[in-house]
Amino acid sequence: MRITTAAVRRALTAATASVALAALVVPGTAAAGPRSSADPTPPTAQGRSADADPAEAPEMADVAARAAAGDGATFTPINPVRVLDTREAIGVPGHVPVGPGGTVTLNLSNAVPANAISVVLNVTGVTGNSGTYITAYPAGYDRPDSSNVNLVPNSARSNAVTVLLGSTGAVNLFNFLGDTHIVADLAGYYQYGSGSLYNAKTPLRILDTRNNGGPIGQRGTRALRVRDFVPATADAVVLNLTGVTPTIGTYVTAYPGGAAKPEVSSLNLVPGQVAPNLVTVPIGKDGNVNLYNHNGSVHLVADLAGYYDTQSGAEFYPSDPFRLVDTRTDPDLGLVGPDEYVYFPLGDVFGGFTAMMFNLTGTEPSAGTYLTAYPLNRGIPFASNLNLAPGETAANLTITAFDSDTTIAVSNRYGYSHMLWDFAGAFGPIVSASS
Known part of the structure; x- marks a missing residue:
């Protein structure tokens, strides 16, 4: 069944x-x-x-x-791709922020297979003068009394979201207050049938640039060797990625080693901030995950929470x-x-x-x-x-x-x-x- x-x-x-x-x-x-x-x-x-x-x-x-x-459902990781950006008319018809009490509907039917039941998104809010929260939920269903991203005025913050698809293959993103731009990057999807299975680990610190290698500079990329911590059959890792005290506002992108850097973000940071986000990233053919910093310099910390494996692991029950x-x-x-x-x-x-x-x-x-x-x-x-x-x-x-x-x-x-x-x-x- x-x-x-x-x-x-x-x-x-x-x-x-x-x-x-x-x-x-x-x-x-x-x-x-x-x-x-x-x-x-x-x-x-x-x-x-x-x-x-x-x-x-x-x-x-x-x-x-x-x-x-x-x-249960299995997971298919993908190289992250931007599927929504209200600033750039990606996934929406215009360059317009989502107003107070407004909802944007993101149709993902062309981005995932027809048998996909839920998606993993990195959702980022960019606020003006109002603090707000953003709620993700399946299109066609009642909005829950909950939030996914909490934002103070004049800030940008991300959070990973796993949300089931509505009957039309779409999700809604609701903004509570003010005019807020919303960005969403697709990291993978769950489906019934073939896919990867999850293996949880006791959290393991595998990177801390404060102790090894120093901060990542502007437009710099640090290769993180993750294959040494997971089996050869693993195809993606789940990392708790933390940005520590950037010198200026910046974003960080995690992506598979050996692949072209996608136009997405995994962390959004203001000067001096310390902020984490859970990221799911395919393992590159070279066994690495690349970490790119856009502006200034920033320290990064990565804790391995688990990995997806093509041969064994656990199915997901939302x-x-x-x-x-x-x-x-x-x-x-x-x-x-x-x-x-x-x-x-x-x-x-x-x-x-x-x-x-x-x-x-x-x-x-x-x-x-x-x-x-x-x-x-x-x-x-x-x-x-x-x-x-x-x-x-x-x-x-x-x-x-x-x-x-x-x-x-x-x-x-x-x-x-x-x-x-x-x-x-x-x-x-x-x-x-x-x-």
Whole structure:
């Protein structure tokens, strides 16, 4: 049985859900994440368990039922391509920003096969004088009460989005306030049938130019050797890519080694900013991923979250967005202090699953900090997922491996911060491509 019914088309809201326009302030300086082996959160960090009952979430029960029926999707990575830019009349008829309360419909029926059910996009918002948020969701369906990209005035910020396609092969992008230009780059698509399978890893830092190689200069490209960290049958990697303190406003592009540089962006940065984004990139024939910086100089940090493999791995089961953790409203959690973490056991629902996709949002941090998502019983890794400046609200899509008890944790490094986890889907048990 394949899910083409309302059960999946219900999923079919944006796969990354965050807070709406809450506490959006012009950020100061975020913590850039661990720089040396002495810096990770210590193993004596204090943890608190979220007390919600995942068994009561119909969204999770639906994912588990589809996995039992073998109704997962596989992934096809592509060299990133720009499919929407309201500044340049790409994907739309004119050079006009999306107004307050406006929606642009992006038809992807000519960009992906007819059997594609969802797409992976890098969505960037470029604001004027108003802060706003952008929500991605399937065309023809109700807009969810969630956001994918949170923006302060006069800024540009990106976030990865996995969103199911509407019945016409289109997605909607909604802008809340002000006149906002929206850019979207297509990184791949999920479909039933043949494709690549996901393999989650404990986050592994494979690049930090602060410690090795120095910053990447203007129009410079750094080749990152990723083949050494994945099997020969892997065809794409998932990286949490962080830009650290660019000297001027710039963008960074991640693309396959040996390929022509596409006219897309993976990170958009203002001077002095620290900001991450989850990127999915095909592995070049030379075994590399290239990282290009457009303006000034910038440090880059890359943490390997997993890879797609043509022979074995896990299928993906998308879901309606579901608020799994909200420390603002859970009386047993509250603000998460320095070197504290929140963990959530999910074995009752997802026993045997390998990873969870969720949008991680940090809000109201008292100091510059970073949050790290990880499999609880493997210990806090030398990595980061979300970098926050004091008072900032920001989100980043996260794919995190489950530990042996099917538990995930998120730690906070400095000061006090609230965190929100919005469930977007899960990756099932390991299977072989032949099965």
